Amino acid sequence: MYYFIINPRSRSGYGAVIWDKIQHELESRGIPYEAYFTLYKKHAARLAHELEDRHHTCTIVVVGGDGTVNEVLNGLTHPARITLGYIPTGSGNDFARGMGIPFDPAEALSLILSSHAVAEMDIGTLKTRYHTRCFGVSAGIGFDAAICHEALASPIKDTLNHLGLGKLTYVGIALRQLFLFKPCQARICLDKKQTLHFPRLYFAAAMNQKYEGGGFQFAPGAKSDDGKLHICVVGNLSKPKILLMLPTAFWGKHIHLKGIHMFSCRQIDIHTDRPLPVHSDGESCGYADSISLSTASEQISVITPG
Numbered sequence: 001m002y003y004f005i006i007n008p009r010s011r012s013g014y015g016a017v018i019w020d021k022i023q024h025e026l027e028s029r030g031i032p033y034e035a036y037f038t039l040y041k042k043h044a045a046r047l048a049h050e051l052e053d054r055h056h057t058c059t060i061v062v063v064g065g066d067g068t069v070n071e072v073l074n075g076l077t078h079p080a081r082i083t084l085g086y087i088p089t090g091s092g093n094d095f096a097r098g099m100g101i102p103f104d105p106a107e108a109l110s111l112i113l114s115s116h117a118v119a120e121m122d123i124g125t126l127k128t129r130y131h132t133r134c135f136g137v138s139a140g141i142g143f144d145a146a147i148c149h150e151a152l153a154s155p156i157k158d159t160l161n162h163l164g165l166g167k168l169t170y171v172g173i174a175l176r177q178l179f180l181f182k183p184c185q186a187r188i189c190l191d192k193k194q195t196l197h198f199p200r201l202y203f204a205a206a207m208n209q210k211y212e213g214g215g216f217q218f219a220p221g222a223k224s225d226d227g228k229l230h231i232c233v234v235g236n237l238s239k240p241k242i243l244l245m246l247p248t249a250f251w252g253k254h255i256h257l258k259g260i261h262m263f264s265c266r267q268i269d270i271h272t273d274r275p276l277p278v279h280s281d282g283e284s285c286g287y288a289d290s291i292s293l294s295t296a297s298e299q300i301s302v303i304t305p306g
């Protein structure tokens with residue numbers, strides 16, 4: 001039995017359109033399934049929690065974007081008992097990109113229905129003074145989170161998504177945020193052993209996967225099953241250099257630039273001299289001046305091409 005959690009609002013309604021096609025395929029092939037639609041924000045977490053409670057072990061298939069995968073991970077108490085299938089219908093789709101899951105919904109469905117290959121995936125944990133959130137792709141603080149915050153509230157995102165130009169929303173917001181963003185002083189502690197000081201931090205991203213922000217390869221060396229977070233710290237760069245750095249990150253080449261610092265660790269503690277925006281898988285986690293990121297003790301099995 002497959003339990004589908006569908007965000008019909010993902011990519012401004014694309015999720016609902018794709019679900020119709022998936023449902024038709026499931027019916028015509030006589031596949032046993034149950035479908036649950038998200039009706040409001042964070043509903044996916046509640047649905048996942050209820051499924052886990054009811055079935056102990058089961059296969060949950062998410063139809064949505066990175067935010068819906070994030071909510072499902074946050075709803076699970078024992079992720080090791082769950083097998084996760086994924087049909088990407090979001091605008092960023094970094095989870096699918098990182099796990100090698102096809103973007104084409106029909107291909108992603110046939111992978112789920114035919115494949116017995118699963119990859120064990122780490123789950124990241126973000127702690128602020130007010131929140132504890134899990135993440136599958138990445139979490140971070142600073143400039144990248146400021147872009148997420150603004151994009152979530154953007155009135156033009158829906159219109160551009162309908163025109164197939166959703167990524168333009170992020171480009172426009174990134175330029176605006178780069179202009180507005182003031183770097184801060186930060187103290188970063190790796191695995192409670194090594195402390196580093198950054199006088200002009202723009203952002204720090206803790207990556208479980210290689211990609212975030214719709215295909216930026218901020219951590220080309222990341223492996224989602226190695227129990228570690230791969231950290232990309234951007235500091236001590238001028239704004240024009242950041243503007244030049246961003247396109248190189250599409251190919252993961254930014255790591256060679258001065259001012260970009262890469263680390264891998266099991267835990268990172270970040271303290272900044274003022275509260276900055278924080279995100280987990282592109283979803284807002286408010287503002288904080290102190291965050292702790294680590295990998296959780298349990299992994300989750302994800303259906304992948306193998």
Ligand SMILES: Nc1ncnc2c1ncn2[C@@H]1O[C@H](COP(=O)(O)OP(=O)(O)OP(=O)(O)O)[C@@H](O)[C@H]1O
Nearest residue numbers: 010011038039041064065066067068090091092093
């Ligand atoms: N019925 C609903 N109405 C309004 N919002 C919803 C509903 N169901 C889920 N959501 C919210 O939609 C948001 C976006 O979902 P999701 O990440 O799946 O799609 P996306 O933003 O298009 O994709 P991506 O994260 O890959 O860019 C999430 O914050 C989620 O809580």
